[in-house]
Amino acid sequence: MKGKRVLIINRGEIAIRVAKALNELGLVSVGVWTDNETEPPHLEFCQEWVRLAGSNNKETYLDIPKIMKLIDDYKIDGVHPGYGFLSENREFSEALAKKGITFIGPNPTAVYKMGAKDISKQVAKEAGVPVVPGSVGEVPTVDEAVKLGNEMGYPILLKAVAGGGGKGMRPCYSEEDVKNNFAAVQREALSSFGYAGLLVEKYILNPHHIEVQILADKKGNVYHVFERECSVQRRHQKIIEEAPSPFIGNDEALRKSICETAVKCARAVNYDSAGTVEFIMGEDKKFYFLEMNTRIQVEHPITEEITGVDLVANMIKAAFGEELDFKSQEDIKIQGHAIELRICAEDPISMLPAPGKIVGFETTFPQGIRFDHCIYPKFTITPDFDPMIGKLIARGFNRDVALRKVRNAVDGLIIDGIKTNIALHKVILDEDHFRKGNYSTNYIGTVKPQEKVAHKEDIKSFMLKVAAIELNQMGGKV
Amino acid sequence: MRYYFLNQDMKEFSLDVEIQPGKVMEFTHEGAKTKLFLKSLAGKNYYSFDGVAWKKLAALGVNEVLVSNSEVYKVYRGFKPSGLNKGGAGALVTQMPGKIVKIMKKEGDKVSKGETVLILEAMKMENEIKSGADGTVKSVNVKEGQALEAGFLMVEIEE
Incomplete structure (x- = not known):
């Protein structure tokens, strides 16, 4: 493991935390610098850094082909995704696996089964773990979300399949609410996680x-x-x-x-x-x-x-x-x-x-x-x-x-x-x-x-x- | 030296400071005087209100803006700006930098108070920008996808 070159596809405090751990373990921490950050503080903690060209997250931290090219060009052995961005992206972990690059995270199957909330619920259910009532799989249209809401009783929660950290998630207290919020949650999901799929589930009070x-x-x-x-x-x-x-x-x-x-x-x-x-x-x-x-x-x-x-x-x-x-x-x-x-x-x-x-x-x-x-x-x-x-x-x-x-x-x-x-x-x-x-x-x-x-x-x-x-x-x- | 503080609603207050000999500043606010004692030790500054008990004084980088909890003040040292006035309830101004996601109304549309006029994305959150008044859309100064600085007049509504 010592001497392996690890690319950190993240920024801010978590990039610093990961760089510290890599350095401590004798690996080479490689940071990224995107065009929409002036003087990012994490670079100070990385042993090397490379430019990740682009001025928004879609062109940088979420751009898989561009990241794969950096991995090729700079002889990267492993990738740490931090949290957010591509940390739970199946496509990314599969692309890395195909190239034999170590993804510092779970195997692609685990990312796939647990990363997407609809499948993870099914997996948990089958393992005998109690789950909150909700939609079986993705809810593609606002009409289906309304139908589920009416069946389960309000309040319900609209949440991004690929979501996390509270983004792409909204409680709805009525049919009207669902109609007003569905498209907005889809857009939030798309811009934050690159995938617009939504789930519906029962909203538990005082949890x-x-x-x-x-x-x-x-x-x-x-x-x-x-x-x-x-x-x-x-x-x-x-x-x-x-x-x-x-x-x-x-x-x-x-x-x-x-x-x-x-x-x-x-x-x-x-x-x-x-x-x-x-x-x-x-x-x-x-x-x-x-x-x-x-x-x-x-x-x-x-x-x-x-x-x-x-x-x-x-x-x-x-x-x-x-x-x-x-x-x-x-x-x-x-x-x-x-x-x-x-x-x-x-x-x-x-x-x-x-x-x-x-x-x-x-x-x-x-x-x-x-x-x-x-x-x-x-x-x-x-x-x-x-x-x-x-x-x-x-x-x-x-x-x-x-x-x-x-x-x-x-x-x-x-x-x-x-x-x-x-x-x-x-x-x-x-x-x-x-x-x-x-x-x-x-x-x-x-x-x-x-x-x-x-x-x-x-x-x-x-x-x-x-x-x-x-x-x-x-x-x-x- | 008189300091003027102007908050985001253009409400102002002032504070006078006079530097006295012996490393003392005397403040006057609404007629009441307060003495502040200062000391520099090992590269840090310390303050005391009674000259006996001392605490570290936090360093400030710039002088133009002062943030206090939920209030942001423009700081004017020694002068008071003129010609500043606040827009009415029908002036939809960006409170923070962001990007226009969707515009629901066009010029000439009727809107009621509380109705969503456009959606602004800031820090990955979608914010519904609602009309502050009943009226007619007088002008739409933005396009979908446009990135904006804080303080930009997006839409004007005539009451």
């Missing part, structure tokens, strides 16, 4: 989003690395995740049951990489298979923090047929608690993306903070990409300690020049339901912490900013 990390190798070993709770979401996108799940709490039987069910799902597709089995858990603690993400996930660090398992490094080792860092399921244990805040370039109240240019960036963190990010002063956040710019992660001896650390850390995180959701995170971390671990995916919609965010800070914070400007005028110091 918990609990997912299990899987790590498997090419020798048939499948392990779970325990669960994460990702119920703090807006627009179906996670903003705070924690591990282990406070909703499962001390219920070890339930923990064992959900983790072993996840392993069963992974085994059903001969899974051989890092992946995540997502479940939806009702208030009765019954859980249903939602989907399997056949890639590394944004929130993987909290699992790494509580178990000490380096998921990205092990994923790379698995892809090259090497042994994992551990020998048995019993080697993996939960120690403490970890919380992750997604730091996004967005308005803290409306939670809408707010691109712009970062002008100031400072951190003052307590002991034990991990900050995976791609932020630096003068970094411009463009509307072409996801607004997430960093992940603030704290591990503590228990949940209270992790909360204390992450609360203190977010106070010490200063990003100037753009709107960020930092002010919202502060409100949530101080809010009673969240502090007690008593929240579902409806948290943002019902508790509405965003409404407690002050539109602007107090006058003293303006004085400090004016003082900083005046100091700039004086050459930076008094």
